[in-house]
Amino acid sequence: MKKIETDSIYEYSRLFDAVIDTNKLSSETVVRDESGNLILHISETYNIGNAYSTSDEFYILTAEEYREYLGKARENKLISFFEYRKLLRDCTDPAAKITSFEEVTLHESGMRFTVDYEIVMKDGEAEVSEYVMNYSGGKPERVLQRRAVCGADAVLAVLNGCKLLSWDGFHGKHPRGVLDGTMFSLKATVNGDSSIIADGSQNFPKHYREFRDWLYMILDQKE
Numbered sequence: 001m002k003k004i005e006t007d008s009i010y011e012y013s014r015l016f017d018a019v020i021d022t023n024k025l026s027s028e029t030v031v032r033d034e035s036g037n038l039i040l041h042i043s044e045t046y047n048i049g050n051a052y053s054t055s056d057e058f059y060i061l062t063a064e065e066y067r068e069y070l071g072k073a074r075e076n077k078l079i080s081f082f083e084y085r086k087l088l089r090d091c092t093d094p095a096a097k098i099t100s101f102e103e104v105t106l107h108e109s110g111m112r113f114t115v116d117y118e119i120v121m122k123d124g125e126a127e128v129s130e131y132v133m134n135y136s137g138g139k140p141e142r143v144l145q146r147r148a149v150c151g152a153d154a155v156l157a158v159l160n161g162c163k164l165l166s167w168d169g170f171h172g173k174h175p176r177g178v179l180d181g182t183m184f185s186l187k188a189t190v191n192g193d194s195s196i197i198a199d200g201s202q203n204f205p206k207h208y209r210e211f212r213d214w215l216y217m218i219l220d221q222k223e
Contacts, residue, residue, distance in 0.1 A: 001040060001059035010058050012039060016087060017078045018069040030061065030069050038066045038091070063194065066091055067169065088169040098159045101152075104188040106215070111180060116142065117215050119155055126155045128218050146219045158214050162207035164188065164196060172200020184208075 004010070012031035018040075019028040025045035033039050038061040046053045061069065070087055073079045079087070104119040114133040119126055127149055131142040167186065174181065181202030188196040198205060 001061060001065060004039070004058040004060060006058065010039075010041075010056070012041070016070070016073050016083070018073040019076060020078065028069070028072075030066065030073075037061075038063075040065075040069065063091065085169070089166065096165055098156060098165060098190045100191055101155065101159065102189040104155075104159070104164075104190075105186065106212070107185045108182055108212075109184075110182045117212075121152065124152070125149050126152050128215065130215075130219050148218045148221050150218055158211065159190070162211040162214075164190075164211070167198040167205045168196040170198035170200065170205045172203025172205070174201035175203060178202050 010033065012033045015030045015032055015038075017027060017029050019026075021027070025047075027043050029041045029043070031039045031041050040059040040061050042057045042059070044055045046055070067088070070079075070084060070091075074081070074084045101119070102121055106117040108115050108117075116129075116131040118129045118131070120129070121127075127147065129144060130146045132145050134141045134143045183199075183201045184204065185199040186196065190196060
């Protein structure tokens with residue numbers, strides 16, 4: 001976090017409280033300033049004699065830090081699950097694009113299967129691999145089934161077409177009355193050091209099937 005040095009009243013719109021300590025008379029609130037920056041406002045009140053004095057500090061938050069404080073707010077029961085989801089979506093710029101990626105891993109499992117799909121940048125190209133779990137030796141072992149290579153631009157087109165950035169924070173609760181199904185988890189590192197994490201059980205983010213179908217198509221092609 002980068003501290004903002006200001007001697008004047010800082011103008012902002014409150015988004016949510018992440019931490020409230022009534023014993024210490026302190027709070028940590030996430031706000032958005034007039035320039036659109038995500039800001040952490042730390043406020044502390046001191047009792048000096050018979051008078052109270054308040055100290056305010058402001059820090060610019062990265063997207064990752066914003067998500068951390070959003071998690072604190074949910075953990076501290078200061079926001080509901082639906083508020084959490086909305087605030088997480090609102091933080092994602094609809095116009096934002098993935099311009100680079102280091103690794104994308106999709107894990108799927110069901111009653112009779114466990115499979116990993118990986119997209120990794122290697123020597124300037126994207127290497128797409130499919131692994132299955134082998135339990136015959138007593139210890140789980142990932143076994144390579146198929147592998148294909150394609151251009152990085154083709155992967156970026158798919159990631160952005162499926163709006164992978166908007167998947168971050170998705171947690172699909174298993175639907176009531178559904179006894180079986182597919183569980184998934186996705187982890188990706190994009191745009192240098194930004195992470196995307198999502199999971200669900202027979203409950204998937206929008207465009208999930210298009211992304212999985214693309215993986216099938218690429219892996220069906222020869223290396």
